[in-house]
Amino acid sequence: MAVLPIRISGDPVLHAPASPVEEIDDTLRALVADMFETMDAAPGVGLAGPQVGVPLRVFTFGWTDEDDVAWRGVAINPELWLSPAVPGAPDPDTESEGCLSFPGERFPLRRAERVVLRATDLDGERYEIEAEGWLARIFQHEYDHLDGVLYMDRLGDRDQRIVGKITKKLDWGKPGRSWTPGVDDIEA
Template structure:
């Protein structure tokens, strides 16, 4: 296992990715690295495109309010969501992204989601999620379609994102940071 550098907004981490054809040793090592990198960052999810790998894979790890650990890998996922509630996001709807480290913005997401995917053993599974787990699935799934959460923000927050991006010199290919080495308040 190894910690991998996480691509920052502007790097080609935000282009759609291809499906996994076979779960081989290379995929197993990638998944182990995704977990290691996600945990070191620390984050609650990490998609392969965020570490520069063009495949439809993401990992997730989150403990809910009942102390139940939700940890897994989604290979070639499909996601169904309920309509997001109308209105402005509440303070408890803020999220961040390891590809836009150190910042958090409010974003309305669907309250419910159904994730269908394949695990590392090649078995298909389904999870019906609500709340933060549904949010995590939506966020990571977006990465697989080339969408960062900052792309979904309201106009007012988009202007702030643009200002931060310019100030920090992001928005160009090659931007990345290394969890456990770089201090970016991810």
């Protein structure tokens, strides 16, 4: 297993839809193991294939909820069903999220409170998880990556301008930019 470099916003693989996984084989299993190691080293609660330069519809997740229930798994070729998001401005204290492909920053974003994730695991078995709260947010965030959408793309105008300034200041927004957890001095 290895910690992989995480692509930074602007790399083309992050801004294009990912392709379906055609076969669950040892190559995919090794990728998923590396994705878990990378996600944990970052540290993060989710990581999508495109974030490590692999344009496949696969993501990992790992989070412990307020009831101390650990959620950890892989979603291969996922489908995501969303409840409608409540209208209004997001609460910066409870609805802010970050992204390993835009490390060190957090912005408030309104998301659906409940989702249903249907996906395949590494054994080729289909499963379904009904999620709410932060787990629902994690699934939406990672699923967006598979469609070439970063959470910053969903922000309002004011926050979009801040993202633009940060991108310019840090010389991001270009192909080939990445960081490696445990190697590069970036706080995710």
